[in-house]
Amino acid sequence: MRRHFLTAVLLASVAAPVSAESLNEAIALAYSNNPAVAAARARVRQADEGVPIAASGARPTLGLSGSFNQSLSDSFADLGQIWTGGLTLNQAIWEGGRVRAGVSGAQARIVASRLSLAAQEQALITDTVTAYADVLRTQEIVKLNQNQVRVLEQELRASRDRFEVGDVTRTDVAQSEARLAASQANLIAARGNAVYARQAYQRLVGRAPGQLEPLPPLPPLPESEAQAQSRAADLNPSLGAAKASEKAAGEDVRAAKAGRLPSVGVQASANYTEYSNNRIGSSGFDPRIGITAGMPLFSGGLIAAQVRQAQARQSEAMENISLAERQVTEGVANSWALLETAEATIQAAKSQTSANTLAAEGVRQENMVGSRDILDVLNAEQELLNSRVQLVQAERDRYVAAYQLLESVGAADIALEGAGVARYDPVTNAERVRGKGWSEFGYDPDPATDRARNTAPLMGPQQ
Template sequence: MTRTIITGTLIAALMAGTASADTLREALVSAYHTNPTLTAQRESLKASDANVAIARAAGRPQVSVTGGLNRDLSRSGILDTGGDATLSVGADLNVPLFTGGRVKNSVRGAKTRVEAGRGTLRAVEGDVFTEAVSAYMDVIRDRAVVELNQNNVRVLTTNLEATQDRFQIGDLTRTDVAQSEARLQQGRARLAVAQGNLTSSEAVYRRVIGHPPGTLAPPPPLPPLPKSEDEAVRIALTDNPDLFAAQRLATAAGYDVRVAEAGRLPTVSGVVSGTWVDELNGTFGNGSAAQGSQTTAGLSTTVPIFQGGLIGGRVRQAQALQGQAFEQVVGTERAVVAATRAAFANYYATERAIQAQTVAVQANELALEGVRAEQSVGTRTVLDVLDAEQELLNAQVLLVTAKRDQYVAGFQLLNAMGQAEAQDLGLDGGPLYDPLANYRRVAGSWNDWATDPIHAPAATRTVSPQEMPATPILTPDLVPMSNDPSLPTPAIITPLGPTGLPSSSTLPAPAPSTSTTGVTQPRR
């Protein structure tokens, strides 16, 4: 129930946006459909789906036909029947009746790995969305920082001009001019660094989302988050997809042990075969027609007695891999707990930092105003004014950074709790990928001639025509160009003011939903 409330709140928040700007929701929709990490993971899950059909095939009837045309080079004595060529055709039907549990446990293991693959796909979705949110917020933050530094350079330029004018009339000294000049050059250096950071953030946005950022709207408020670390951890241990995938892989490893143990047991198969032979241009010794046929039916049993330690080695190997999977479950659980606690701590720490930096910005604004007034009457120096301006800039940048960090940490917490996937976000950029559709299509297939068309990448490229070299490694006939080859350049930065990012809403605590994450032993 609480998960439904959280999901509904997040969907409603993402639905809100600015009509004239790109929204976070639109960025997530683009990442969902075009991010190559996510689209590749879907193909990986399809490969796991096919393993179920492969495992089932080992328990199904096998039919084969053989044929031969043989010509004798020489015959003599009683072997000379007058013919010199033989045509033979045979057919065999083999039906596995008992395999010691090998097929049954192979199918169960394949199905369990499909479940693990679905969990991994959920985890990759959450990770890609978290990366997309981080890229989105980085661009907003860095654009705000560039704007703040541009404004600072303008202020410092005005200060330098005023200082030089006052130096000309003898009101200030050359030292004051040098201090103003130094501070302006430092401001220009900070602006250059900020612009470089912005270019880097826009490149990451382009990689993750699939196109350059335009004018970005402020993100919507985050949904309610837990109020305590323990509650957040409980939710994560219930819903985290990485932990679910690790648990299913450990269960599948148990089935692998049963498959290895089946090598010690007898196998029984039903066998039906037929053979037809025609000795061309000849007769058998009794003068009958040189043709014949034979059909047989029976049971074939193989009882392993001694295999040189092969089966014991395979069983021990499977048991060791099962032990590794159990250890990895614990390791994954540790990682989930650590990630949840870290995201929770970062979120609420940045919330307190936002409150403190907001006060700091207000205080520095007042201080700068006072220092300027005092400098005008001669009780403060030019250096005092420059220091006050720098303190205000630093506080504004820290506030913008804290708001970005809080939003990203909040989304990381949602991801750690397993609540940052496509179905939680309610993306409306077309139907969501259904992993069950491909499974139903391929898992029970009996057709040896079944195949799929050559895969065309669903992920879009981010290379513009201007960037394409004359002889690229990846040619368009191998990997198609982006659906949007124009790749528009980033729009003009929308002024965000000194605070840059909106703060999140008050966050009540959700309760965990129900699912099974314990490691279960497979049945024999």
């Protein structure tokens, strides 16, 4: 039952799309509309709003107030009804550096969010390349196992025919039957792996893979591991994001310490009061202007706790830099080792496949004249299959390791060149937000109806 189910799923997924797809098209689709990257783009826009939020502390505020009171007393001094209305303007002059630190911290968070987005985009490209290569790999392994089943079916028929004439024993037939059953089980497993690979591709790209073109040539890679480590130290976006986050945390410490300092501001107001009983109160305007100043003397430990909390966040950010440095170093070293291993394996697997092809043919011929038994033939066929599968796996590993290396050095996005998709530019939104800094009602459209804001437009036939 499981075999029939996996076969049906695989055949249905293969039959649906008809046009050949390239790796560039897959990357363009993933980059354009992958939900994880779209969410990261929305986080960058969140960070963009941090600057006007922080800067608002140095801008004037204007407020309107009003009230109505009805006296319930019957005395001569009853004021009756009282209407009041007022307009108040406040402007901070000095906040102890809190606003400046807040703006600097917000700007650093914008840098961190953009670099985090770049890291996620590069990881998406690497994951898409991996999924694309896995689909090709699993499809090829399915073909190899299908061919192996056909070959072993022929071997089993030949063994049974030879058994009928007494040329081989019942043991030889049983060995052929067992090897065929094992090959059929391997084919079922290979088909299952192909289904899993296609589902991973669909999760990343947004649609099931059609007929995929072969992998294109790799982009230029670093010439040595040392060169790759040097580039990664300077260009890895995750490491850059960690450093920017530490800078933002340092500004948070300065902003928290500013809470201990005095603040100075200007306040202007114009109030109007209307009394219904003019015998007691006099209606009219009361304009005022003055300077306000304040300084906390005792906050119940609040300010000190806020400073310590900010310092702890900065300490965490510093440790995250060290963690990112180690992860980058490890990533480059692992990718380089995998790349070298895969290249060596490819050469060995090619030689092994060539030799096993000759050996399998020779063993079959020798078996026909009686100098080799059935088990020798079965083993030779299995060794040939193993070497072919190993070659397919090594070629996939080399390609994936190359993109993992490019991701570590911050260059996986080279795959976007010629991919038919416009790069998402986070600066555009930051400039738009800067233009709305003084706007009190500059809302964005409802996110439920404006999800295109998180995507990158396609420019090719993959639309």
